[in-house]
Amino acid sequence: MSSSDKKTLFQKIWDAHVVTSIPDGPDVLYIDRHLVHEVTSPQAFAGLEKRGIGVFRTQNTVATADHNVPTINQHLPISEPLSRFQVDKLTENCRKFGVNLYGLGHPFQGIVHVIGPELGITLPGMTMVCGDSHTSTHGAFGTIAFGIGTSEVEQVLATQCLMQNKPKTMRINIEGELANGVLSKDIILYIISKLTMGGATGYFVEYAGSAIRSLSMEARMTICNMSIEMGARGGLIAPDDITFEYIQGRRFAPQGEKFEEAVAYWRTLFTDEGAAFDVEYTFDAADIAPMITYGTNPGMGIKIDETVPSLADIKEESNKASFDKSLAYMGLHPGEQLLGKEINYVFIGSCTNSRIEDLRLVAQFVKGKHKAPNINALIVPGSKQVEQQAREEGIDQIFREAGFELREPGCSACLGMNEDKVPKGEYCISTSNRNFEGRQGPGARTLLASPLTAAATAIAGKITDVRELI
Ligand SMILES: CC(C)[C@H](C(=O)O)[C@@H](O)C(=O)O
Ligand code: SF4
Known part of the structure; x- marks a missing residue:
């Protein structure tokens, strides 16, 4: 193989x-799977209706209701009018256009990026899109998966194709062993704190290295999920035995001989030795600690035992400009220690950390303990299947005894499009992926962290270094 034949x-x-390449223009890509939710699909369906056309490949399109759904009493009509309208519109559109919908009440309903993998809809080597920036999650399977805008949603519904300029490539290697108490959420918060919020803009990232290889699929999804938070178009990880084992037997995954055939192809999906990336970074896993954010973008993160930096420590120009405003919003000041700070809200959920593995980890940690009296803790599973599994495993019971409530699935307080919001001025340790101003409710102050850090904080009632407790 000559060096030019080597491919990432x-x-x-x-x-x-690639279906066709437009000279000096974008490529037209075939899209294997299209996921749809209630927020970014109404205008797309309306566009099809206006043009008098249908959905080209309904069998490759799957919809679910996640952003606007309440997390209690899902069997009752949605009381909030806008949310009810959005969810009803999705139901109506899916019926009209023949799209498979896992709506409220369906045993497969859940956050779009949780249900794709767990149902075996997400498979290695695919192209996948959704009108949602965290579609990058599916890259954990060795999939080119990325978020698209509503007009592109219409394009894909109509043609199963999409025009795309090819992004540049970046590889991020994490080598070595992670310390006890450090999770994949800490890896990605660490990476983003190093590269900053705009550091991967224009790139598609491959995560590699021994620390990445050792991670479960759930943990890999957490990392790929947040690729977008450093501006990347998406992130992926080469599939391996851990991937194949996760996929085997899942509802829509190939079965029997078909599975073996698929695995034989999936084994060809890796970056050839010596293939060139536009940029490459390598980090030492041993340098990663439990992370927490202090500001209003996910790149404003520190090791949990560090202090809030000062303007002089900030390198990226765009972050400098918003630094003071960000700290004022958060009610924090340079040099402040976050450890030991009393906070009242904990949110465990979102497409970053609401999978069964996350819930198990939290349950294992809180078992036999009780949350501090000041803490309001919300645990929201990513899907009906996760919820069901948690109940079967008695995890709901453990949570109840520890003073937490296991809700019904949805995006919930990740972005507060339903009634799950954090009150103005309150701090919330959140396992979600965005800490923008007002993200969890007007005036809410979000501190992003891992599920273990969230759990430890809930028990102590103040920001806690989980390494001290395990
Ligand atoms: C509502 C949706 C378009 C949005 C996204 O694209 O990511 C949401 O999921 C988010 O996390 O902010
Ligand atoms: S859980 Fe949060 S980040 Fe994920 S799709 Fe829903 S709103 Fe977006």
Whole structure:
């Protein structure tokens, strides 16, 4: 193989999906799977209706209701009018256009980025899109998965294709062993704190290295999920035995001989030795600690035992400009220690950390303990299946005894499009992926962290270094 024949994983998947290349323009890509939710689909369906056309490949399109759904009493009509309208509109559109919907009440309903993988809809080597920035989650399977805008949603519904300029490629290697109490959420918060919020803009990232290889699929999804938070178009990880084992037997995954055939192909999905990336970074896993954010973008993160930096420590120009405003919003000041700070809200959920593995980890930690009296804790599973599994495993019971409530699935307080909001001025340790101003409710102050850090904080009633407790 000459050096020019050597391909990155990204290049291999991309090349396999180019329908046609527009000279000096974008490529037209075939899209294997299209996920749809209630927020970004109404205008797209309306556009099809206006043009008098249908959905080209309904069998490749799956919809669910997640952003606007309440997390209690899902069997009752939605009381909040806008949310009810959005969810009803999705139901109506899916019925009209013949799209498969896992709506409220369906045993497969859940956050779009949780249900795709758990149902075996997400498979290695695919192209996947959704009108949602965290579609990058699915890259954990060795998939080119990325978020698109509503007009592109219409394009894909109509043609199963999408025009795309090829992004540049970046590889991030994490080598070595993670310390006890450090989770994949800490890895990605660490990476984003190093690269900053705009550091991967224009790139598609491949995560590699021994620390990444050792992670479960759930943990890999957490990392790929947040690729977008450093501006990347998406992130992916080469599939391996851990991936194949996760997929085997899942509802819509190939079965029997078909599965073996698929695995034989999936094993070709890796970056060739010596293939070139536009940029490459390597970090030492041993340098990663439990992380927490102090500001209003996910790149404003520190190791939990560090202090809030000062303007002089900030390197990125765009962050400098908003630094003071960000700290004022958060009610924090440079040099302040976050450890030991009393906070009243904990949110465990979102497409970053609401999978069964996250819930198990939290349950294992809180078992036999009780949350502090000042803490309001919300645990929201990513899907009906996760909720069901948690109940079967007695995890709901453990949570109840520890003073937490296991809700019904949805995006919930990740972005507060339903009634799950954090009150103005209150701090919330959140396992979600965004800490923008007002993200969890007007005036709410979000501190992003791992599920273990969230759990430890809930028990102590103040920001806690989980390494001291395990
Ligand atoms: C509502 C949706 C378009 C949005 C996104 O694209 O990511 C949401 O999921 C988010 O996390 O902010
Ligand atoms: S859980 Fe949060 S980040 Fe994920 S899709 Fe829903 S709103 Fe977006």
